[in-house]
Amino acid sequence: ALYLTYEYVPSPRAAIAGVRKLPPGHRMVWHNGQVEISRYAPDPFARRSFHALGEDAQLEALRDGLTRSVKRRLMADVDLGLFLSGGLDSAAVLASMAAHVDPRTIRTFTIGFDEPSYDETRHAAEVARMFGTRHHVRTMLADDLLELLPAIRGWLDEPFADPSLVPTHFLARFAREHVKVALGGDGGDELLLGYDTFLADTGARFYRLAPRWLRDQVARSADWLPARHGNFRPEFILRRFVRGADAESAPSRHMRWLSSVMPGAPDDPLRAELRAAITTAAIERVMAEPYTRHEGLTHAQRMSAMYFSSYLSNGILTKIDRASMAVGLEVRAPFLDPEVIALAVSLPPTLKLRAGLITKYALKRSLRGTLPAHLRHRRKHGFGMPVARWLRTTLAGELRRALAPERLRAAGMLDPVVVTRLVEEHISGRHDHRKVLWTLLVFEWWRERHRVTL
Template sequence: EDSTVWVVENGEIYNHRELREQLIAAGHAFVTQSDTEVLVHGYEQWGEGMVERLNGMFAFAVLDRRRSVLFLARDRVGIKPLHYAIDGERLVFASELKALLQDRALRKGIDPVALDEYLTYEFVPSPRSIVRGISKLRPGHTLTWSLAERTATVRRYWEPSLNVDGAARDGDLDQECSELLSVLRESVRKELISDVPLGVFLSGGIDSSAVAAMMTQLGGEVKSFSVGFAEHSFDESGYAREVATHLGTDHHELTLEPAMLLGLIPKLSSLLDEPLGDASVIPTYLLSEFTRKHVKVALGGDGGDELFAGYPTLQAHRLAEYYMRAPRLLREGLVEPVVRRLPVSRGNLSFDFRAKRFVSGAAHPVAERHQRWMGSFATEERSALLSREVQHEAKVDAAGPDPLNQVLMMDMRLYLENDILVKLDRASMMASLEGRVPLLNNDFVAYATSLPLHMKLRGLRSKFLLKRALRGVLPDRILHRPKKGFGIPVAEWFRGPLKEQMLSV
């Protein structure tokens, strides 16, 4: 009220109306209807603890002139990005890395540790960026900068907590399914608040289909959007059409052709601030661009695989336990030689690819096995790639074995934050489209992480409870279809219509 607190925000606060009512009751006077103004009055009322009350996707900075501090905060799971650098007595921050690099003093070259991590994971995990001296504020963290002392204090205000001990929950499976649907529906409802037209990314997979189903149940016309490929192993458009017909959405479909990639290649450097080894950023951008012609906000199903053990790697970890019990002579003398001789297929997640990945990592501890299955370069391969100087600077202690449940945490803290959400944010923002992820709403994350592992992965059945809850809501064929990653037929295109362009690089 006295103009001593100022704010700049990127994102959306979904519970701003409830917070506004509490703040008005406490005597605060609002001058706009913006969700951002809640941050100013919330900070005045609750101080830095205000961030723990927020349900949304956000990165913001509050300038408090009375206390002479700058307060930065990022949402719980890292939907919105926030980069910063401490340069002497200066704190410089921005949503994008490219904005910080406009300051010549911050152009300090490649961070060797970040380069090693990129080769390990195919992305640069927070808190590092690919540029030396520039950091990412981690999800669920705040940074307080003292303007007087020129010092920074980083604090964690939230972290996910899995039900690792398998504690039993009250009620039977039907009650649990009912609760899951209730929490999911409410999480989608909260993220439908908008002054502009909304739609949904619909791949035909379980997660995006579940979001679309909740949107139709909540009423109103739902516009859905998907992409298709001529290459059959990559194409999911038939599943998306089936779900759209079942739910009655106004469906729009884009078929991707190699020529579209040619026009996008010059834009990739501005689309991505740092290396990202995930080719699906290309169809994500093209889908976002296509969707933006019809709506300004699109909901998606990102986060479901990490919350409900949806990735095939979780099943593979289970299988690895049995595989390693087989006689060594059988494994090394028969199975592995046969797998190595399998002909290479250019299909999406082909059998030869999965089999070779499986046997290459099965003997390693869970954490290293998971990294070998998910990344491009193993430890020994990075040693051959990197110079001795880079290896010395990047050297870290090897990770010890982790229990299988911890793989979910690794996926959430590494892959989800630094790949999936980065891809969605950069691609959608480049197309001037706001992408929302209701499966990562505070309430749904709290519910899903409270479930014991056997409610997510039962034997080799992934997403056990989620699929059971969606019986009768989605077609059985959708619930039981094999998982297909969102990728593009790069190998096929590089050997065909894009071969000349690839060889010229």
């Protein structure tokens, strides 16, 4: 149930009964026949005060701290590169790299897709031209997906359903042809409030002020909208917003917005008797624990702590580690340097989510004079692949094979009637079930490889 919700198995739990994972920032010591687990990394959100400097000084401190962090990560005996997405975080890292080395020696790597709503190569190329890097571009096609999947299925020791794992691995393999170390922009969205879900959180406060009849009408209207399969289409965004906006608590809202499967929803494929064995509160606890633990902080800081402790550590960093180390590429994250983390945490909420409407405001302001306004304020795109379309076309046969009713009945975990409905609605184009179907497909691949049954 936790995997179906979050697309990963949150630590310290594991997919195999009787197995536990060591949580991030912890150590395990075997002493006198006993296992002792303790935290060695300090909680960066334990601090209860904000920086005393003025706004301009705080922005300068953040920019200088990131530059020092990048400099520390440029130390290597091998060639280095940069994952350049066209987004703000990787552009900020590139600006810091250019402060220490000749940009003409920096190799930047971008991948694109033949579906325009997923392709950022034009924006990445513009940033690369600004700095004069040695820019490398490659397009990922459906045939590349088919080529990569056997290897990915082989090295996943747990089911992990973030679809961006596949293009991240494609990018890492591409970069490894030229370099052995690459820098990336991971961590910026969690520390500086860059995700669209933080904007949704602002919108939800106003949405809940509307009368119930109006909210019900909005929810029905969202269901009536035709399904299109591009990246973050308006109807997809509206449906995701509505499914979480009514929740009273922040952890519950964000769990619903991030989840593949909302517990108890019509698209919940888990067998009823298994679903009854775990409560929604137990599933929400993954998000609720870090939010509740930092009760003394502002709502914005607590949201940051919530994403940092759950989504980043269990999801994003797991993805980048698996995808890159499978090809022997080391990826370094300047935003996760202790100095940068401390600086980001100390910033007041108004420098992160300005007026509840401008995400990652501190980074955008700190790059004024370095990046043009249209790049600094471009809407967050997200890194993914056209999974909705590929599930309808390239992977349609595999989807029907892996999620065939007889296979599901034999395994005893998923409801064949619900799953078959989801598969046929998606392939026909009537509904967009990309998140839940990819999550189920990855689970079945993992279960098949490891011969897991109930």
